[in-house]
Structure formats: C-alpha cells, structure tokens
Amino acid sequence: MHILEGHGVTKLFGGLAAVSNVDFHVDQGEIVGQIGPNGAGKTTLFNLISAALPFSSGEIRFKGQKLNGLKPNQICQKGVARTFQQTKIFADMPVFQNVLVGAMFGTPTRISAADANREASQKLEFVGLSAMSATLVKDLTLVNQKRVEVARALATKPELLLLDELMAGLNPAEVSEAMELVRKIRDEGITIFMVEHVMKAIMGICGRVMVLHHGEKIAEGTPQEISCNKQVIEIYLGEEAHAGS
C-alpha cells in the first residue's frame, strides 16, 4: 500500500522550478532514500510534504487523503513527522522538554500530561538520551542534538518519518549508530523517507532510492540499480568521487 504518494508535484520559486512535476510514492514499512546534488530539490520536496511551503501545483496524498492546503501542525497530527537538515531544536529548553513538545501536541487527540511524560521518556530511552534529559539542548553535541530531533519527531507518534540528512556532519562511528537507529525505527513499524548524502547509509539501509536533479526525478530503483545507473554516476556519484568523499 502506498502510504505516501505525490503526483506532478511542482514548486516554483519565481521562475525557477525547485521541484518540477515529480511523481513519487512510499510504501508502508519501507525505507526510501532520496539523493541528488545540492540544490536538486530534495529538502524542498520534504518541505512540500510537511507543508512548510505551499505547492505550486500537483498533489500529495497520505494514506489516500490529500495533504494540500493543510498546515504543518495538521500534517504532523495526521502522522507525518520530520527532522530538519539544519537542526531546529528548542535550544534553551532541556532535552526532556524538547521531546515533550512533540508528545504533547503531535497527536490528533489531546493527551494527558502523565501520558505525554511517559511517551517522552520512552522516546528518549529509545534514542539513548535518557541520561541527559535535564541538559539544555544547546549544550549537546551535534549528534545528540540530532537524536533529540529524532526523539521529538517520534514522540508525535508518526506513521511516516521524514529524515532530512540525519547523518550529515557525523563521524563514521556515529553514522553506523544512526543507521542502526533508523533500522530500529523501521522495526517499530514506522515508514521512513530520508534525504541523505552519506552513500554508505543509503546503500546500507534503503530498500529503494530516488534521485533528483534540477528538481526532476531522473532515476528510481534499488540501491544497486542506482549505483550502476550511468546518468546518476555522471551527475551525482561521479561528482562525489571527484570530491574525494
């Protein structure tokens, strides 16, 4: 079943098409990756799904329901949570309160304070941050701030989680841990749609990958198929190899 599907999704910034007529779908229980050069429109696509930006045209459906015209908070309460490329944390609040915001407001029905507290501590434990629940988030390392974002998103009880460059800026050991975390989330029954530049992560955990370039979808398939695709190598993978990463 398609949990998320988009048809002819287009976003124009002035005359520039940041996302141009993209069709895509994500199936229940999948881990789908999105790759492409900088400026390809990957984050813009996430912003359209989560309603951070309005569409120019096209439609996105979540579990068959149209998401067009909804507000970000409504999208979240429908069951689509996200993290951000540039972490957007509540810097001056303790770790626990950050996650509590997700637990308190992320569900469509009002949740009691006790339940929200329980939910938040569970999610903190899930990402391995229980010991730091009283620390201010601004005092954490980048990798832990990203964990807070994941816990906060999970606390909204999503069915679909959008991860925007979770691994960017992490060292190899941290990348492995993050990959493990993503798998663990999927095993909880949450579908994952992720933007990532770290190819090891994409190859390791994604069941399917789509490639964006200049706002258009140029390829889609299993990680193996994508890594052999000539056009993708030319545009994206080759470029990376030249860059030495």
Add this chain to the structure above:
Amino acid sequence: MDITRFIPTNRKLLLVGLLILIIFLTTFPLYSKEYYIRLMAIIFMYIVLAVSWAMFSGPTGYMSLAPAAFFGVGVYTAALLYQLKGPLLPLPAVIVVGSLASFMLAFLTGLVTLRLKGIYFAIFTFGLVVFLKELINYLEITVSKVGGRHISYVSNTTVFYILLGICVATLLTAYFIRRSRLGLAMQSIGGNEEAAAHMGVNTTRVKILTFAISAVFMGAAGATTAPRLVYVDPGLAFNVTYSFIPILMAVFGGMGTLYGPVIGAAVFAYTEIRLRQQYPYYYMLTWGIILIIIIFFLPAGLAGLIPKLRDRLGGPISKLWKGGKAEEHAHT
C-alpha cells in the same frame, strides 16, 4: 555560623513568607499614610503591566510594544464610562468592560500582526499605540467635540485593593500558564517557531490567545488607574512610556522567572518615584546609570542574583537547589 540557613529553600518557608506578605499587603491601608497607599498602588499597576507583558513576550520572544495600547484602552474606557458628570456603570463593571475591550483589540491585532516576525512585529505594535491615540483624538474633536474628560473620584484605598486583586490574578494566571500546555507551546514557539509548528503546535492560535490574555490585565490596570489621573485625554491615555517602562522593568528584573518582573517592577517603580522626589533634576541621570550597570553586570536581571547568591553562600544548599531543579525538569 552558616548564614545560608536563613535563605528559604523549601516550599513551607516560601509559603509562610507568601502568607506574611499577603497579610501585610491586605492590611497595609489600615495603618499607612495616603502617600504610601498611592505609592503601593502605582507599584501594583507596574507589576501587572510588567508581568502580563512578560507572560507573552518572555517565552515567545515576540517583542510587543503594545502595552500602552491595551492600558490606554482600559484608561479610555473609564474616561467614557466613569465620568465625573455621571458614571454610566459602577467601577467593577467599567473594569470588566475595559479588560474585554483590551482583549478584543489584542485578539484582532493578533490575527493581523502575529505573522510578522521580529522587529516588524515590534514596529507594528508601536504603531498601534500611536494610531489609537490619533484616532481617538480625531473622533473626540470631530464627533464628540471634547478635548479631554474628567473622571469620577475613587479613593486611594479602593484603587489599592482593586489593583492588588488584579495583581494577584495576573500572577496566578502567569504561574498557571507557565506550567500548562500553553506555556510549553509558547516556549517552543520562542525556541523555534517552525519546528514548533511541525511538532503539532497550532502556533497561530497559541500566539493570539496568549497575546489577548495578557492584554486583559493591562486593560484592567488601565481602567482602575484612570480615576487616579482625574483628567484624561488621548495623549495621556495612550502614552508610549506605558509600553517602554514595563518592558524595562521586566528586563531589569529578569524575564526567565515569574518573580523577576515582579521584583523588577517593584524596585524600579519605587526607586524611580523616590529618586524623582529627591533629585527632580538629576533623577533621570542617576536612574539611567543604575539601569546600565544592572543590564551590564546582570544580564539575567535582578532575579539572576538569586541563584548567584545561593552559589556564593554555600555548597550544601546550592547543591540542594540544583538537585531540586533538575528533578523538577525531569518531572514536568
């Protein structure tokens, strides 16, 4: 001897202290001179303005310069409904009408302006004060053809008690909002509004609601204070200093805590009034220097002194304090 023993760290001591304060304040007019009753009433008025300003602008980070508008609406409601030539309504009803009018005004401006961010919001709210002053001035001159209005007499003691009541109501509201879902939502908006929205917070509703709630108390304070002014015209009612002074007080006291703006308003109002009487020519100069020193050395305001003192004064108690705080975070 360990002097830290005298700093109240536990709840019971704090409650006893509060009780003594309440008894002291409620009996204050019985044994005080008129002058001090009036002084205290002014302090209460500023506490209401500072606390209700900090209630919204503190956690959300939206710098509102509108207190004078909401205060002025209260003042002008009293000027219209509680005139010397014949009050149209009893004073409590006038205060209720003033608060509701402020609430409505804040609600409507909130709808229009709370999508403005940062400095633009501040400028708009500042413009609101000036706009209302000019609008009412114009209406008074062209429609009702009066330059100003005399307000009916109310005793200092009555004003004292009503303002004390409003003050308590403001503090209780601020206290409960801080601990409620609404408080958490406001904090998350101040932390990162975009992320808050993506976590399911209805940011528009939270902002408009809390902005309007904070205006209720400003309006009530305005309607109660109006009789003390005796004569009111639009320029007096919508005076922008009623916007800046409460903000200075809240910053001066420290916005991170509930008691910060209270301490700020009390100390600020008292010293300002006393300095003005003692040194009518130099008080602004002295006052400016004091403000600069405070903001320079105590960025967290006067309230920032309290944890500092605790740390300074002794290990065991400060540990207890920090431990307690960490626990509080874990439980909320």
